[in-house]
Amino acid sequence: MKPINLKTGILALFLLGSGTIGQAQEVSAMKAQKVVSPEIASDNSVTFRVLSADANAITVYGSWMDYGETLPLTKGKQGLWSVTTAPLVSSMYHYNFFIDGVTAIDPTNPEALRDGVRYASMLIVPGEEAEIFELNETAHGNISKVWYESPSLNMYRRMYVYTPPGYDSNKENYPVLYLLHGAGGDEDAWIALGRASFILDNLIAEGKAKPMLIVMTNGNAWQTSTIKNISGVGEITRENRAQFQGKFEKSLVEDVVPYIEKNYRVKATKDSRALAGLSMGGAHTITASIEYPGTFGYIGVFSSGIFDANADMVKLEKKFTALKASGVSTYWVGCGKDDFLMESNKRLLAILDKTGFEHEYHESDGGHTWANWRDYLAIFAPQLFK
Amino acid sequence: MKPINLKTGILALFLLGSGTIGQAQEVSAMKAQKVVSPEIASDNSVTFRVLSADANAITVYGSWMDYGETLPLTKGKQGLWSVTTAPLVSSMYHYNFFIDGVTAIDPTNPEALRDGVRYASMLIVPGEEAEIFELNETAHGNISKVWYESPSLNMYRRMYVYTPPGYDSNKENYPVLYLLHGAGGDEDAWIALGRASFILDNLIAEGKAKPMLIVMTNGNAWQTSTIKNISGVGEITRENRAQFQGKFEKSLVEDVVPYIEKNYRVKATKDSRALAGLSMGGAHTITASIEYPGTFGYIGVFSSGIFDANADMVKLEKKFTALKASGVSTYWVGCGKDDFLMESNKRLLAILDKTGFEHEYHESDGGHTWANWRDYLAIFAPQLFK
Numbered sequence: 001m002k003p004i005n006l007k008t009g010i011l012a013l014f015l016l017g018s019g020t021i022g023q024a025q026e027v028s029a030m031k032a033q034k035v036v037s038p039e040i041a042s043d044n045s046v047t048f049r050v051l052s053a054d055a056n057a058i059t060v061y062g063s064w065m066d067y068g069e070t071l072p073l074t075k076g077k078q079g080l081w082s083v084t085t086a087p088l089v090s091s092m093y094h095y096n097f098f099i100d101g102v103t104a105i106d107p108t109n110p111e112a113l114r115d116g117v118r119y120a121s122m123l124i125v126p127g128e129e130a131e132i133f134e135l136n137e138t139a140h141g142n143i144s145k146v147w148y149e150s151p152s153l154n155m156y157r158r159m160y161v162y163t164p165p166g167y168d169s170n171k172e173n174y175p176v177l178y179l180l181h182g183a184g185g186d187e188d189a190w191i192a193l194g195r196a197s198f199i200l201d202n203l204i205a206e207g208k209a210k211p212m213l214i215v216m217t218n219g220n221a222w223q224t225s226t227i228k229n230i231s232g233v234g235e236i237t238r239e240n241r242a243q244f245q246g247k248f249e250k251s252l253v254e255d256v257v258p259y260i261e262k263n264y265r266v267k268a269t270k271d272s273r274a275l276a277g278l279s280m281g282g283a284h285t286i287t288a289s290i291e292y293p294g295t296f297g298y299i300g301v302f303s304s305g306i307f308d309a310n311a312d313m314v315k316l317e318k319k320f321t322a323l324k325a326s327g328v329s330t331y332w333v334g335c336g337k338d339d340f341l342m343e344s345n346k347r348l349l350a351i352l353d354k355t356g357f358e359h360e361y362h363e364s365d366g367g368h369t370w371a372n373w374r375d376y377l378a379i380f381a382p383q384l385f386k
Numbered sequence: 387m388k389p390i391n392l393k394t395g396i397l398a399l400f401l402l403g404s405g406t407i408g409q410a411q412e413v414s415a416m417k418a419q420k421v422v423s424p425e426i427a428s429d430n431s432v433t434f435r436v437l438s439a440d441a442n443a444i445t446v447y448g449s450w451m452d453y454g455e456t457l458p459l460t461k462g463k464q465g466l467w468s469v470t471t472a473p474l475v476s477s478m479y480h481y482n483f484f485i486d487g488v489t490a491i492d493p494t495n496p497e498a499l500r501d502g503v504r505y506a507s508m509l510i511v512p513g514e515e516a517e518i519f520e521l522n523e524t525a526h527g528n529i530s531k532v533w534y535e536s537p538s539l540n541m542y543r544r545m546y547v548y549t550p551p552g553y554d555s556n557k558e559n560y561p562v563l564y565l566l567h568g569a570g571g572d573e574d575a576w577i578a579l580g581r582a583s584f585i586l587d588n589l590i591a592e593g594k595a596k597p598m599l600i601v602m603t604n605g606n607a608w609q610t611s612t613i614k615n616i617s618g619v620g621e622i623t624r625e626n627r628a629q630f631q632g633k634f635e636k637s638l639v640e641d642v643v644p645y646i647e648k649n650y651r652v653k654a655t656k657d658s659r660a661l662a663g664l665s666m667g668g669a670h671t672i673t674a675s676i677e678y679p680g681t682f683g684y685i686g687v688f689s690s691g692i693f694d695a696n697a698d699m700v701k702l703e704k705k706f707t708a709l710k711a712s713g714v715s716t717y718w719v720g721c722g723k724d725d726f727l728m729e730s731n732k733r734l735l736a737i738l739d740k741t742g743f744e745h746e747y748h749e750s751d752g753g754h755t756w757a758n759w760r761d762y763l764a765i766f767a768p769q770l771f772k
Contacts, residue, residue: 055486056440079487097488100441101465104490110503117496119505140542144530147551156526165533168649263554 035080037108038095044087044125048095048106053079055100062095062123063369064088070098090127091371092195094120113192116184131202132378133195138205139165143197145187148259152251157218158225159256160187161264162197164204164211173267175385176213176260178252178296179377180277180284182303187218187225193370199378209381212274213266217256219281221248249288253295269297271329274384276300278373279341283307286348290319293326300332300380303368305344306351313351320355330383331359334376338367421466423494424481430473430511434483434492439465441486448481448509449755450474456484476513477757478581480506499578502570517588518764519581524591525551529583531573534645538637543604544611545642546573547650548583550590550597559653561771562599562646564638564682565763566663566670568689573604573611579756585764595767598660599652603642605667607634635674639681655683657715660770662686664759665727669693672734676705679712686718686766689754691730692737699737706741716769717745720762724753 037049048060050073058081059070073081094113097104105112106121113122124130141164150157164174179196181189190196196214203209218225221244261268275296277285282304289299306316331352335345352359362379364372423435434446436459444467445456459467480499483490491498492507499508510516527550536543550560565582567575576582582600589595604611607630647654661682663671668690675685692702717738721731738745748765750758 050488052485052487054442055488056442058488099438099485099488099490101438102436102441102444102483102485102490103493104485104488105505107489107504110500112498112500112505114496114498118493119491119498137542140533140544142530142532144528146528147526156523158526 035108037106038121038123040123040125041084044090044127045084046088046123046125047082047084048073048097049080049082050097050099050107051078051080052099055081057098057100059098060095061098063093063120063371064091073097088125090125090129092130092133092374093123093125094193095123096120114188115193116186116189133198133202133374135198136202136205138201140201141165141167141197141204143191148255150251150255152255153221153247155224157223157251158187159218160191160216161260162191162200162214162216163264164200164213166211167213167265171265172211173265174211174213175272175274176215176264176266177274177276177298177381177384178215178217178256180217180219180252180275180281182219182277182279182281186220186223187216190214190216194377195374196377199374200381203378203381210385212381212385213260213264215256215260217248217252219248219277219284221251246287246291249284249291252284252288253292257295270294270327271297272385274298274300274330276302276332276377276380277304278302278376279304279368289328290316290323293319293323297328298330298332298384299328300330300334300376301345301348302334302373302376303336303339303341303345305335305341305346305348307341307344309343309347311347313354316351317355320351320357324355324357328357329386330380331357332362332376332380332383333359334362334364334372334379336364336366336368336372338365339372340368421494423492424507424509426509426511427470430476430513431470432474432509432511433468433470434459434481435466435468436483436485436493437465438467438485441467443484443486445484446481447484449479449506449757450477459483474511476511476515478516478519478760479509479511480579481509482506500574501579502572502575519584519588519760521584522588522591524587526587527551527553527583527590529577534641536637536641538641539607539633541610543609543637544573545604546577546602547646548577548586548600548602549650550586550599552597553599553651557651558597559651560597560599561658561660562601562650562652563660563662563684563767563770564601564603564642566603566605566638566661566667568605568663568665568667572606572609573602576600576602580763581760582763585760586767589764589767596771598767598771599646599650601642601646603634603638605634605663605670607637632673632677635670635677638670638674639678643681656680656713657683658771660684660686660716662688662718662763662766663690664688664762665690665754675714676702676709679705679709683714684716684718684770685714686716686720686762687731687734688720688759688762689722689725689727689731691721691727691732691734693727693730695729695733697733699740702737703741706737706743710741710743714743715772716766717743718748718762718766718769719745720748720750720758720765722750722752722754722758724751725758726754 035049035051039047058073061070071083073083075081105119109121111122112119141162144161146161147158179190204211273296275285282301421435421437425433444459447456457469459469461467491505495507497508498505527548530547532545532547565576590597659682661671668687
């Protein structure tokens, strides 16, 4: 192709002057507010600011706080409200403002997250702990939003597939981690909140994890995809949810795994398949692994366990024993000390102990948080496919 | 693999009861508000509702209104504010609330859009006009977020690639549409706001457009990707923007096109390459096509044109004449009657007329809006690669 001559006068014609920029996009044409928020100080305290001459009360909730807690902003000159937190631990957080009680994202923060049906603003407090999930100067894998036929659920569904750096340019076959989200989430959660792609980019770049695909499905068996059926989530009750029991696990093993193994360059053996999930996804992981022994050689259960205190432990023990016999290289369990699912987690650990199932247990500080789940993935992924 | 027995008692163990759901995800743990908003009535009027006992004033701006206009909500019982619009034309809109002057998305609407650095809630008023960009019961193409090396810009950059239904399961080579966003947007704009993937899904399903790839780059030559450099956008001034003049076009033709033709199953000929863009992306389209004649066989310029009234028209005419000689099957121009870039558009039409460049001109109602750009794509795509 012809090389371009950047010196030609005509190129200057197409310069959009700054006067035009404001009008060029519709959403961008909203009220501009000259406010800096969030602002991270050198001691990792964070200042939040909102401009409102008329509000009566503005508060902020951040994911470093306890549930239900909020921090009030104080009104300053010219309607500029602000508050500064104590120094925060280096991590990724999300937060919302409440403007006279109305939940809002920070209007001056360009990074927001969707978790199921809700949005929050995103905040990364830099530091050593955050490096593992930041977008660093490494090669990056690609993320595809993939539609596939699910005969088990009689639906056309959507999932995300991460392919590692180099996947497009070589001919190798890769192992696959199937990574499951929790209740309220969907196929987007492990990317937006879990930063799974950046965690793997960084681990692979450092030689700490093998290059692998990550497959992130939608664990809500009643949904085509959140983008179509999101408003239906609220209509799922305990009663009508029961009819979907076990169906996601069936679709995962019988629809998703074969689709991936047909359409991607992957190794189709137990020892090249890992399965992990958090909370509801941890329960899906437990069920899918014991119902399909011999399918997954690596298993990770994050902040989850056996939810039902009245579970028939004898039946379960038989299934765990069969799974153990099928050959599992790694059974990894992680839970926060303050996790509200600790009792379920303990029931899982008890059955692993009872059946002599070799496993690794990692008990961390904190509770049922993405900060923990990102950590767990960063600890679990390096153990896979060795 | 072993079939699953859905009747076994243990499956019920992993049922997450509704009591657990609320706590399971962090962001979901925010204040729940039992409010229906937006609500679309049978006459296509739309009611917006927000709950706030304390706010002094709440207004809404929607993209069906004129810029700067807002509609006040009225406070009713128990702090429920609401307003109902006049019936709206079937289309896709975006809107924001202003809670005592603070820009907010609708807290009860699960669908929000990002346009560059701002967020708005999304609203589709159903009807004949909306069918073309809705998620219908057809096969869907996949969207990949792809990282690539850009030697021209000395950066690792991100783009989106739409592959049509069937791409993964057959061996065909496909043509490619390179589709460019406007100022303030990025690689996400044509998917989130432009609904390009659904428009192509629907056109392909109806046999109206050939299956093709769509490549959506980031037209801001100073950005790696919005997700990394988004906060830098505000620091781009007229002066420092000038140094990037022509660089995006160079990277598009010299970096992106070769990357796509190496890594995807595509036809690498002029007659299998189309280039189109809106606003700033229309200017990019004009520049890239005249600077690289013989590269693109199909050209679309949406709501754009030759921005500089003092352009050297003689030089430009020579370039358009050379482009014409290279063989362009379709030169398609679309602009809204009320578009603020109408004068630029007219300069483009004048030069096409002057050089005897066969072209199609589509003048629509309305202005510089995504409603127009979605329409233009739906008109332009069926003319490609015939």
